[in-house]
Amino acid sequence: MINFMTCVKCYRDIVSRKCASAFFSVPLALLIASCGAEVKSSRPNIVLIMADDLGYGGIGCYGNKTINTPNLDYLSNSGIKFTDFHSNGSVCTPTRAALLTGNYQQRSGMEGVIYVRGETRKLGLDPSQRTIADFLKDVGYVTGIMGKWHLGYGEEFNPTNFGFDEFYGYLSGNVDYHSHFDGSGKHDWWHNSDSLEEEGYTTDLISKHSVDFIEKNKNKPFFLYIPHEAPHVPFQGRNDKAYRFSNNEFTYHGPVEDTERAYREMVEAMDDGIGMIIKKLKELNLEDNTLVFFLSDNGAEEFGHNGGLNGNKISLLEGGHRVPAIAYWKNKITPKLSNELLMSMDLLPTILSITETQTDEKFKFDGIDFSENLFSETNLEERPVFWRYRNQKAARYKQWKLLITEKDTALYNLTEDIIESNNLYHDDNSDAIYLIKQLENWENEVGHADKMLTN
Structure with a gap:
């Protein structure tokens, strides 16, 4: 009886057309089913x-x-x-x-x-x-x-x-x-x-x-x-x-x-x-x-x-x-x-x-x-990510991090300034404008703080 990893390897070969002539129409579910109880243990x-x-x-x-x-x-x-x-x-x-x-x-x-x-x-x-x-x-x-x-x-x-x-x-x-x-x-x-x-x-x-x-x-x-x-x-x-x-x-x-x-x-x-x-x-x-x-x-x-x-x-x-x-x-x-x-x-x-x-x-x-x-050495697709807690909001994309508090709005280049000591924010900064917009969109999607546990 073949094991689960054999099934998966064969299916991947099928998908890549390496063995399409013999098996291309065989679904993964059928291959896995043939492995019986060994699927779980593998x-x-x-x-x-x-x-x-x-x-x-x-x-x-x-x-x-x-x-x-x-x-x-x-x-x-x-x-x-x-x-x-x-x-x-x-x-x-x-x-x-x-x-x-x-x-x-x-x-x-x-x-x-x-x-x-x-x-x-x-x-x-x-x-x-x-x-x-x-x-x-x-x-x-x-x-x-x-x-x-x-x-x-x-x-x-x-x-x-x-x-x-x-x-x-x-x-x-x-x-x-x-x-x-x-x-x-x-x-x-x-x-x-x-x-x-x-x-x-x-x-x-x-x-x-x-x-x-x-x-x-x-x-x-x-x-x-x-x-x-x-x-x-x-x-x-x-x-x-x-x-x-x-x-x-x-x-x-x-x-x-x-x-x-x-x-x-x-x-x-x-x-x-x-x-x-x-x-x-x-x-x-x-x-x-x-x-x-x-x-x-x-x-x-x-x-x-x-x-x-x-x-x-x-x-x-x-x-x-x-x-x-x-x-x-x-x-x-x-x-x-x-x-x-x-x-x-x-x-x-x-x-x-x-x-x-x-x-x-x-x-x-x-x-x-x-x-x-x-x-592998595959690089991941870059995306903006977000944080929010109490009176703070933050957004990050690539090397840029936006931090908004009650006292200040800051933009940091983390590649050059990981200790966040040099505020690069100003109103016409395109990176800051982008992150502010992304943060607003994210808040509209996940909900605003007044609707959840925030202490």
């Missing part, structure tokens, strides 16, 4: 790892000399290191919505943060939205999320209602790394939709459950989404004490005084877990059939490392949304640097392409498929 696995508040200069392969990240450095040296990759948002919730749906977060009303207190706690990702997990589950993938959700607290917003077969982790923006209480003093650790009492350091638990998921599903195609808490505050290393509980007052950052030490340990613990995942893939001979992709959800806070960029988390300056990103696939991806302008939302259409997952024509994505750039 599909590539996807491991998608997201750090939380990790800035552009936050790990060794992006120039950090103070934090030891040998496993991420290994992935970068053996894969693709992206230099112009951006989170869709400069804060947590928006980027996660865009990542999972393949669209600007504004289309699902998730432009702002869902907080543990106040009215936003009642909100969540629109249940009508379909996620990467939904699409892959439809074609036989086992799907798991281990870590941070932050797209709704109510049971109707649980990850298991958005295509994920298994969930271990927390629903809020951050938890005490040891007690697992959120910022409102509620215990926030779950297995699927059930509250779970489980001892352990959050980062290590996320890594443990990720490895267990891979082991359990080694004979099936799987999609594993690992949204880490690290290095989001509170400042807590493995040996720091728990401090959040239901009956006490506590600060946002926690009581640790040596914050540099704790922050370093938080990043390094995440890297340790990534090493465990790579080791498990090697042990199970799955590396050749698994794409591992790493990124951050936004830039670092002021105490983090943004690689000399201007701005931090929340800001729409580069430091708020230009993030580290790495793609690794043994024997499929050739090591290189990629300077392509990419966004979090681009991962969904790319993953669907790599897994050859077809979707109904009614599903249109703002994100683009950049899979050709993963496997």
Whole structure:
């Protein structure tokens, strides 16, 4: 019996007329059907790892000399290191919505943060939205999320209602790394939709459950989404004490005084877990059939490392949304640097392409498929991209970036001025005029801020 990859290779040859005389009228569906059950097992696995508040200069392969990240450095040296990759948002919730749906977060009303207190706690990702997990589950993938959700607290917003077969982790923006209480003093650790009492350091638990998921599903195609808490505050290393509980007052950052030490340990613990995942893939001979992709959800806070960029988390300056990103696939991806302008939302259409997952024509994505750039030197078609958060708007096309705030309108040439120090804006600048018009068109299409969660 021929396997799935043989089917696909033959079909591609057919399309290119290399074997048209014998098979040109044979549809792909018939070829795939002849492969039977082997279709499912031949599909590539996807491991998608997201750090939380990790800035552009936050790990060794992006120039950090103070934090030891040998496993991420290994992935970068053996894969693709992206230099112009951006989170869709400069804060947590928006980027996660865009990542999972393949669209600007504004289309699902998730432009702002869902907080543990106040009215936003009642909100969540629109249940009508379909996620990467939904699409892959439809074609036989086992799907798991281990870590941070932050797209709704109510049971109707649980990850298991958005295509994920298994969930271990927390629903809020951050938890005490040891007690697992959120910022409102509620215990926030779950297995699927059930509250779970489980001892352990959050980062290590996320890594443990990720490895267990891979082991359990080694004979099936799987999609594993690992949204880490690290290095989001509170400042807590493995040996720091728990401090959040239901009956006490506590600060946002926690009581640790040596914050540099704790922050370093938080990043390094995440890297340790990534090493465990790579080791498990090697042990199970799955590396050749698994794409591992790493990124951050936004830039670092002021105490983090943004690689000399201007701005931090929340800001729409580069430091708020230009993030580290790495793609690794043994024997499929050739090591290189990629300077392509990419966004979090681009991962969904790319993953669907790599897994050859077809979707109904009614599903249109703002994100683009950049899979050709993963496997060749093909340059992607250039396009404008956009950000909006609170009182800030930004648009980018090629080297030009427009930034509009309450105080100013700025135009930067990022090729010459990546730290955004030289404002080139003036009213008759054709590049500024073009970006302003593109931004206006985009807002009219995705909706204006007064119609969605924006805090």
